[in-house]
Amino acid sequence: MTRSTENGQKGRQPGMHTPPVVLPQAWEAARQQLLVKEKALARARDALAAERRRMPRMAVETAYAFEGPKGTASLLDLFDGRRQLIVYRAFFEPGVFGWPDHACRGCSLVADQVAHVAHLNARDTTLVFASRAPQSDIARLKARMGWEMPWFTLTDSFDADFGVDEWHGTNVFYRDGDRVFRTYFVNNRGDEQMGSTWNYLDVTPLGRQEVWEDSPEGYPQTPTYKWWNWHDSYVADVIPDKKWVEVSDAGEAAFRSQHASTKPEP
Template structure:
């Protein structure tokens, strides 16, 4: 990959300083939007949602695990699927590292899917994930929070996803919902869908600093399950060196 915009160090520094001002504008705007998000109103949860977990049946309160704040990732894994969605799995690869810290900052992180627990646990173990992943099978939870749709809704093709802005419909889509607990009372404070979860994709932020960026024709078209990437010759050589050492 040969550069077509070579410059002297002085010219590079001038261009970088100009771009830094744009980055600072973005940071300030981001902080403003985050502050506005924290001021959104809350809605009291009246439904007694139930979930299946690896340790037995749980209520929504149980998912907080004694903490006051709960992040729920609506993971696309419908009944009958063998693998999880590539994009959801890519995002889930970013969970376990931050989760070590979130637990100590009054936040629990849980993934929820509509498939029965027994159908996605083998996939979870195959991926090597440790975060809590529960099933809402038989519950209206994913429907009530805008991540699942009935076959009739899908057939109608109405823009119900992402607060009615998107007509692309499948029975299960991805999203994030945030809940807050006060004793036994639970409140819904925030949800986001579609590209709203991009902020959690640390791999994207690494790529965005490189000259080729994400190098994609459509959103995340390069992403695979992390055990489905083909190794390059260089990677294979590196693996052989490590094994022999």
């Protein structure tokens, strides 16, 4: 049980050993000490994403079939004309706890975290969910839960062939013309980080496609920040808005000026 304070908020649990309360200077010193480790983690995360972009690729030779809102679709169709495809295997089907009203609780939590897919689309990337539930049930579930990502029905051995027949997981594919390649796979706790635009792009073979990234020669890269847009304002060729470019340039210049006397970031 927890004790409640006079204003109705929950108080500290008995026996809970909390950190000390300190003055602002001491708090800022502790924050700066932790920030060193956080920046090291960020750099390590960037290096790991760079390594993913250099992973070997596995050709997908089987002609897999899915059912979608518009009928039968191939794996190539799931790309929706883009170069990269991320497929999350969600468990929504007979036998799963919650059926037919809900999908798996964990998969539903993942779905709740998915950012607006327009930002991924602007980086030539498509995200889809796949389950064994019929399309009518998927449409009903999406409407109830407010989910908007494309969601397809598995009809063959795709889930077994890509390690997601008994457990959730995220597979990443790359399209070169009509040829499809598997480039990455993550499951278990690796999936819990998924949902944000950045984490999805960091597991793709092309990455965020910004100039600061360590990518193989010839990979597509554009100036950092400049491609960002409101999710309802992207165009087919993602031309950056001139005003936004000016604003972001000014912000970068102000940041560099403010931190000119400090040690530069590596």
